[in-house]
Amino acid sequence: MMDDQKRAQFKKVLREIKNLPTLPGIVAKLGKMAENPDTTTEQMGRVISKDHILASKLLKLVNSAFYGFPQRISSLNSAIILLGFNVIKSLIISASIFEVMESQDVELWEHSLGCAVVCNVLARHLGVKDPEEISTAGLIHDIGKVAIKMELPKEYQMITELSQEKQISRLEAEQEILGLDHAEVGSWLAKSWNLPNKLVEPIACHHNPQLAKEEQLASAIVHFANIMIRGLGYGHAGDIWVPPLNNKAWKLLGLAPADIDPLLQEIEEKLWDVKGFSLDIQSNPEGAA
Amino acid sequence: MSRILIAGDDSLIVPECRLLLDAKGYTLKHCGNLHDALSQVLEDPPDLLVTEKGFSGKNGDVELIRAVKACLQKANIPIFLVVDETQLQVELDWDNYPVDDILTRPFTPEVLLTRIRLAESRMARAFDNNPLSRLPGNTSIIRAIQRVLGEPDGYAVCYVDIDNFKPYNDRYGFSRGDEVILMVARVMVNVVDELARKGSFVGHIGGDDFVFIVREEMVEPVCKKILANFDLVRNMFLSAEDIAVGEFVGRDRQDRETRFGLLSLSIAAVTTGGGKYTHYGEVSSVASQLKHCVKKMDGSNYLIDRRDT
Amino acid sequence: MQRILIAQAGPGMVLAKEILNPEGMVLCGAGTELSEALIERLINMDVVDVTVEGHPVNIEGEKTLREELQEIDLRFQRVEDIAPLMYLKKRIQARLAAARSVGAGKE
Numbered sequence: 001m002m003d004d005q006k007r008a009q010f011k012k013v014l015r016e017i018k019n020l021p022t023l024p025g026i027v028a029k030l031g032k033m034a035e036n037p038d039t040t041t042e043q044m045g046r047v048i049s050k051d052h053i054l055a056s057k058l059l060k061l062v063n064s065a066f067y068g069f070p071q072r073i074s075s076l077n078s079a080i081i082l083l084g085f086n087v088i089k090s091l092i093i094s095a096s097i098f099e100v101m102e103s104q105d106v107e108l109w110e111h112s113l114g115c116a117v118v119c120n121v122l123a124r125h126l127g128v129k130d131p132e133e134i135s136t137a138g139l140i141h142d143i144g145k146v147a148i149k150m151e152l153p154k155e156y157q158m159i160t161e162l163s164q165e166k167q168i169s170r171l172e173a174e175q176e177i178l179g180l181d182h183a184e185v186g187s188w189l190a191k192s193w194n195l196p197n198k199l200v201e202p203i204a205c206h207h208n209p210q211l212a213k214e215e216q217l218a219s220a221i222v223h224f225a226n227i228m229i230r231g232l233g234y235g236h237a238g239d240i241w242v243p244p245l246n247n248k249a250w251k252l253l254g255l256a257p258a259d260i261d262p263l264l265q266e267i268e269e270k271l272w273d274v275k276g277f278s279l280d281i282q283s284n285p286e287g288a289a
Numbered sequence: 290m291s292r293i294l295i296a297g298d299d300s301l302i303v304p305e306c307r308l309l310l311d312a313k314g315y316t317l318k319h320c321g322n323l324h325d326a327l328s329q330v331l332e333d334p335p336d337l338l339v340t341e342k343g344f345s346g347k348n349g350d351v352e353l354i355r356a357v358k359a360c361l362q363k364a365n366i367p368i369f370l371v372v373d374e375t376q377l378q379v380e381l382d383w384d385n386y387p388v389d390d391i392l393t394r395p396f397t398p399e400v401l402l403t404r405i406r407l408a409e410s411r412m413a414r415a416f417d418n419n420p421l422s423r424l425p426g427n428t429s430i431i432r433a434i435q436r437v438l439g440e441p442d443g444y445a446v447c448y449v450d451i452d453n454f455k456p457y458n459d460r461y462g463f464s465r466g467d468e469v470i471l472m473v474a475r476v477m478v479n480v481v482d483e484l485a486r487k488g489s490f491v492g493h494i495g496g497d498d499f500v501f502i503v504r505e506e507m508v509e510p511v512c513k514k515i516l517a518n519f520d521l522v523r524n525m526f527l528s529a530e531d532i533a534v535g536e537f538v539g540r541d542r543q544d545r546e547t548r549f550g551l552l553s554l555s556i557a558a559v560t561t562g563g564g565k566y567t568h569y570g571e572v573s574s575v576a577s578q579l580k581h582c583v584k585k586m587d588g589s590n591y592l593i594d595r596r597d598t
Numbered sequence: 599m600q601r602i603l604i605a606q607a608g609p610g611m612v613l614a615k616e617i618l619n620p621e622g623m624v625l626c627g628a629g630t631e632l633s634e635a636l637i638e639r640l641i642n643m644d645v646v647d648v649t650v651e652g653h654p655v656n657i658e659g660e661k662t663l664r665e666e667l668q669e670i671d672l673r674f675q676r677v678e679d680i681a682p683l684m685y686l687k688k689r690i691q692a693r694l695a696a697a698r699s700v701g702a703g704k705e
Contacts, residue, residue: 061332233669243677244680244683275603279606
């Protein structure tokens with residue numbers, strides 16, 4: 001059938017992605033840090049862990065065959081320790097940036113970073129062993145959207161139009177136009193980069209956490225974090241609607257109404273940090289060339 | 290050596306050269322700009338790099354060469370720099386261009402092939418790198434220790450090994466054990482690189498035994514940071530159950546069932562200042578006494594021997 | 599009263615709330631008038647945001663409380679049958695209204 005053929009072709013194009021671009025402001029900031037001899041690897045790491053594209057690149061690198069840890073490293077801190085300053089510096093020099101930056105790129109970045117913050121707050125609240133890993137999963141959960149935008153610009157435009165015209169979610173529009181969606185695309189990418197299942201499953205299942213086989217709790221946290229950050233309206237993920245909550249995931253989280261206010265309080269507080277960082281990197285994007 | 294990265298203009302390697310290298314079983318990868326070349330070096334490093342003076346605009350050649358040579362695990366990738374003869378009239382600052390060989394344009398395919406073959410045989414003679422970690426092996430380690438013994442400045446020769454490595458191997462399998470060895474190698478190299486680059490050395494004796502050498506005044510911060518980083522990364526290499534229990538059950542050398550602590554590191558550091566040792570054998574015998582003590586301690590630890598005689 | 603990022607603060611603005619460091623110590627009391635030098639010092643101390651009197655910063659496209667509440671309604675429009683999310687919406691709206699009305703009441 002034509003549709004299957006098309007789907008296979010989209011798959012091929014998306015799998016061959018080399019370099020996803022990111023915000024010039026972040027790359028400029030990191031470039032400046034790398035020039036300063038007093039900058040520590042940890043300081044660079046803190047900035048990289050605020051960017052969904054650079055964070056995925058770092059994880060891809062540390063889990064690649066050359067470095068020798070395939071499917072093992074799910075934490076950004078560990079990735080930074082294992083790669084070291086010089087490799088991180090080269091990674092920044094080789095990072096590509098958006099040639100034409102659109103507000104939707106910034107907004108998706110804000111949504112991703114916001115989701116990571118909510119994941120962290122939820123994971124700590126639930127007493128999860130390694131909250132940082134879950135934040136990382138939250139940070140890169142929408143990486144498939146960036147891939148679709150970069151590799152299939154025409155279809156991306158069609159998805160946007162269809163979603164507006166029919167008033168359907170971006171996810172539904174993606175399925176209609178491509179026969180696949182950003183969660184699936186993101187999970188292929190994560191898999192092809194040898195990322196551990198701890199990250200692959202939450203990306204794959206962030207809209208359908210009931211499908212997670214091994215990482216049910218992590219998937220449920222990213223699922224609900226995505227809902228919360230959309231509910232709070234920080235950043236923008238392609239459509240305005242809060243996506244539906246999966247009942248099984250909700251039960252797994254075991255949150256009570258009394259938990260909601262303290263969680264919101266903590267998230268709102270932490271979002272001020274994110275807003276400050278966002279303003280900082282957007283006020284100075286010209287430095288990147 | 291079979292994979293060659295060509296970083297330069299399309300005309301850098303003429304079709305005749307390509308054909309010959311192809312026929313001899315080399316795989317060529319071409320990158321036309323610094324971005325692509327750096328990504329390639331980062332993600333899938335070649336066995337040899339050929340680049341040209343003035344690659345990818347201002348300083349592109351230097352950036353690329355530095356990215357290879359600044360990474361201890363890639364520093365042994367040979368680099369050829371292609372130049373025009375006129376460019377040699379102004380002498381290059383070779384400290385700024387740490388390349389292994391130069392080629393002047395034009396060159397025949399045979400000359401290129403010969404240079405590559407020579408670089409390969411030079412590598413085989415000069416390096417005793419550990420095949421797993423790609424760190425220098427015993428001959429280089431002995432040479433490095435002898436070198437610092439002859440210097441007026443104080444250095445610390447640090448012997449590192451992984452506690453409970455054998456039972457870990459038995460429990461998780463050899464390939465997981467290899468991952469842990471690689472992990473320790475990278476943690477050490479990166480800390481030494483960041484905190485104490487000048488005059489330092491990192492080598493791999495074999496198995497789970499390593500040596501690093503730093504200036505004496507840096508030994509404490511370097512040891513502390515290595516142990517802290519190791520403890521941060523370690524859990525990625527352990528199962529959730531073992532982490533929860535905090536130990537695992539295995540069999541000791543006498544095949545008795547024993548409880549083992551989770552992975553940790555021991556470092557025995559011997560300082561060399563004041564010409565107290567003349568031979569590397571003296572250093573390693575002091576280190577083995579010290580190691581005996583540090584291995585008895587729980588978890589990750591280091592001990593520094595500062596004896597005067 | 600308006601909560602703003604330190605990057606948006608300017609000399610002459612007056613603190614409506616004290617600034618605390620992460621340990622809970624008061625760095626700067628309520629009623630303090632900000633100067634260039636003070637703002638610089640606060641930035642160096644990693645202070646992210648401050649609450650100032652009045653409404654000195656006009657953020658482009660800033661919405662009224664009513665508009666924001668409506669937007670929240672719209673965002674949650676597709677999940678009206680999911681009780682936990684309706685509760686989440688109610689709390690987000692209530693918190694927003696409370697944060698805004700404290701300011702309005704004082705002005």
